[in-house]
Amino acid sequence: MLDYETEAARYDETRGGVPRAEAAAAAVLRLLPPGTRTLVDVACGTGLVTERLARPGLTVYGADAAHAMLRTAAGRLPGRAVRADARHLPLPDASVDAVSAIWLLHLVPFTGRIVAEAARVLRPGGVLVATVDKDTAHDVGSDIDAVLRPHRAPDSGSDRAGLVTAHAVAHGLTPAPGTSFTGHGQGATPRGTAEKLRRGYYASWFHGTPATVDRLTTALAALPDQDRPRDAPDYRLALFVKR
Template identity: 60%
Template sequence: MLDYDAEAGAYDATRGGVPRAEAAAAAVLGLLPAGAATLLDLGCGTGIVTARLSRPGLRVLGADASYGMAAMAAGRGVPVVLASGARLPVPSGSLDAVSAVWLLHLLREPGAAPAVVAEAGRVLRPGGVFVTTVDKDAAHDVGSDIDELLAPHLTPTPADSAEAVTAYVAGAGLRPHGEARFTGHGQGRTPRGAAAALLAGQYASRVSPRGTTPRELADRLELLPGQDTPRAEPTYRLRSFVRS
């Protein structure tokens, strides 16, 4: 796992920056109820997406467990609380919407992702909506030579798989509501970048090397042509769920 406090200052520049954040925010806003007045953005990170979750009448709060990330969000003018997504300082049934963009795939400890979804369900009012990305890592490298090389080593059901999230939300009193997709601008991987990400543990939610090691897989990636040529940009998937 990354040290998010240490990475906060450089985080956005390595993950698509403003274009990707604007696409994500627009997709989230499109799934919110028309009359939503309050939104909590879980795992808000640097606040680059949270700051763009803006429309008339909507009050937005961010939450993140990393002090460094929360400080960056506050610097962007985002009201933010330092808190775990599994234990929020928010009254039950008090919010119109909760979002979790690029969060659940990071929660690799058993029970961690269901706990965050359950907490989102707790703080939502009846009719409130939970919006989350699903299958985040699977959106990368689709149909590319990188994808082909990694295919035998993919984790069958990462924490943010659509199948797994559907099970979490059912236990949290939520039901399917809507779906949206958006482009991960600037996120097309190169073989060299994929190898570095693999060795840094950034593929941990997607790749489970069986019969080999991360170093051996990285060596194979480094033999692919066009080492610094980005493959296709990912298309990320958002799903929304309504509180019964």
């Protein structure tokens, strides 16, 4: 997992910046029920998405465990950014209308605990909105995908939709139709993908040997247009309603 204390300074510019943040925020807002008054964006990072969720009548808070991320978020969310682990939110039971978790669940091995905590703080009728299947959304149908897909471990990824849904149902949340949005600026390049593979970035779904990594990076290096980004991914947002 990345060190988000050191990553904060360059996070926005390497993650699609404002266009991706605006697309994510718009997708979250599409899923909020009428009358939603409070939303907590867990693992809000720099707050680039979070600040774009605010609307008249909707108060939005950001929570993140990384000091450096939160310092940036605090400037975008004055008085509404708190340091907190997504597994231990400083909120009473049944106290908020919505919880969002954007680009979080694929990073952690404790998806169930985050979903359980969201369920705890949601009021009846409140919603959890979360990205699912993030890594598998990348490079679909591309030459990069053709190299990597045969090596994706089955049923892998801590944010796979089936797993998140199972946790949600176990904690009193009912699945509802979600939506999707474009991950602007996140199209992969063969060179960048090979580097990520060497660094273990895909550990959530790839469990190959060092020899396999060498073989795949060689195959990626043979692809044309090494630094041309492939198509931007379409990210999925799942929606769950508190019973």
